[in-house]
Amino acid sequence: MSQSTVHIRSSIAASSGDEMSPLAGGNSLRIAGVSKTFVDGERMVEALRPVDLAIQPGEFVCFLGPSGCGKSTLLNIIAGLEQASSGTIFANEKEIRGTGTDRILLFQEAALFPWLNVQQNVEFGLRQARMPRKQRAEVGQHYLNMVGLSGFEHSYPHQLSGGMRQRAAIARALAIDPEILLMDEPFGALDAFTRDKLHSQVETIWHETRKTVLFVTHNVREAVALGDRVIVFAPRPGRIIRDFPIDLPRPRSLEDYQLVDKAAEILEVLRGEMQKQEQEDEFGSLIH
Numbered sequence: 001m002s003q004s005t006v007h008i009r010s011s012i013a014a015s016s017g018d019e020m021s022p023l024a025g026g027n028s029l030r031i032a033g034v035s036k037t038f039v040d041g042e043r044m045v046e047a048l049r050p051v052d053l054a055i056q057p058g059e060f061v062c063f064l065g066p067s068g069c070g071k072s073t074l075l076n077i078i079a080g081l082e083q084a085s086s087g088t089i090f091a092n093e094k095e096i097r098g099t100g101t102d103r104i105l106l107f108q109e110a111a112l113f114p115w116l117n118v119q120q121n122v123e124f125g126l127r128q129a130r131m132p133r134k135q136r137a138e139v140g141q142h143y144l145n146m147v148g149l150s151g152f153e154h155s156y157p158h159q160l161s162g163g164m165r166q167r168a169a170i171a172r173a174l175a176i177d178p179e180i181l182l183m184d185e186p187f188g189a190l191d192a193f194t195r196d197k198l199h200s201q202v203e204t205i206w207h208e209t210r211k212t213v214l215f216v217t218h219n220v221r222e223a224v225a226l227g228d229r230v231i232v233f234a235p236r237p238g239r240i241i242r243d244f245p246i247d248l249p250r251p252r253s254l255e256d257y258q259l260v261d262k263a264a265e266i267l268e269v270l271r272g273e274m275q276k277q278e279q280e281d282e283f284g285s286l287i288h
C-alpha cells in the first residue's frame with residue numbers, strides 16, 4: 001500500500017470521526033443471521049430470511065436473483081442505510097452501526113452532483129475530509145486516470161454518457177478509499193456494449209485495488225463474468241438458495257463457453273426454484 005493511500009485513510013478517519021479498520025489485515029465482512037421484515041401499517045413484507053455469509057478480504061461477490069428477492073435490502077443493510085430486523089454485520093470483525101466511509105454504495109443511476117464538474121465530484125469526499133487541495137488533486141487525478149476519464153475533469157455530469165457518469169461515480173467512491181464497494185446494479189441502465197466494456201474496466205480496477213466488492217445484478221452472465229462467487233437469491237420470501245464459487249480464469253469473456261455453461265447451470269437452479277415457488281403458490285391458493 002502506498003504512503004499516499006495510508007495518508008488518505010488516516011485523514012478521512014481523523015476528520016469523519018470514523019474508526020477505520022486495520023490496514024494490514026485487509027477487510028472482510030461477516031453477516032450473521034441478518035433478516036428484514038418491512039412493516040407497512042397492517043402489512044408485513046418478509047424481504048429477507050436470515051442470511052449468514054462470510055466474505056473474504058478482496059473477494060468479488062455477486063448477488064444474483066430476480067426482482068424483489070431482497071438483494072438491495074441486504075446491500076442497504078450492509079451500507080448501514082437500512083436497519084436489519086435481526087442479526088448483526090461485522091466489517092473486520094467490528095460490528096457495523098450505520099454508514100461509514102469503509103463501505104460505499106453505488107447505484108444504477110450514478111449519483112453525481114450535477115452542479116459540480118467531474119474533478120470536483122471525484123474530490124468531493126476528500127474535501128469533506130479536509131484533505132489539502134494539492135493532495136486532493138493528486139488523489140482525484142489518480143482515480144480519474146484509473147477509470148479512463150482523464151481529459152474530462154472539467155466536464156459536467158450532463159455532458160457525459162451514462163457509462164462515463166458511472167465511471168466518474170466509481171472514481172469518486174475509490175478516491176475515499178473504502179474497504180468495501182457495494183454496487184447495486186451499477187450497469188443496469190447501460191447498453192450491452194458499454195456494459196461489456198465496463199465489466200472489464202471494473203475487473204481491472206478490482207485487480208489493481210483489491211477491494212472487496214459486492215455487486216447486485218439480475219444478469220446471470222454478468223454475475224459469472226465478474227464474481228469469485230455468485231450468491232443466488234429467490235423471492236417470496238427473499239432468501240439465499242445457493243452460493244456458487246466461480247473459478248474460471250480471468251479476464252473472462254461473456255462468450256467463453258465455460259462461462260456460458262456456468263451461467264446456464266445457475267439459471268437452471270434459479271428456474272427450478274421459481275417453478276417450485278409457483279407450484280407452492282398455486283397449491284397455497286387451492287387450500288385457502
Ligand SMILES: Nc1ncnc2c1ncn2[C@@H]1O[C@H](COP(=O)(O)OP(=O)(O)OP(=O)(O)O)[C@@H](O)[C@H]1O
Pocket residue numbers: 038039040045046047065066067068069070071072073074218238
Ligand atoms: N421500504 C420498503 N417498504 C416495504 N417493502 C419494501 C421496502 N423496500 C423493499 N420492500 C420489499 O422487500 C422486498 C425485497 O425488495 P428488494 O428491493 O430488496 O429486492 P431486489 O431483489 O433488490 O429487487 P430489484 O432487483 O427489483 O431491485 C420486495 O418485496 C419489496 O417490495
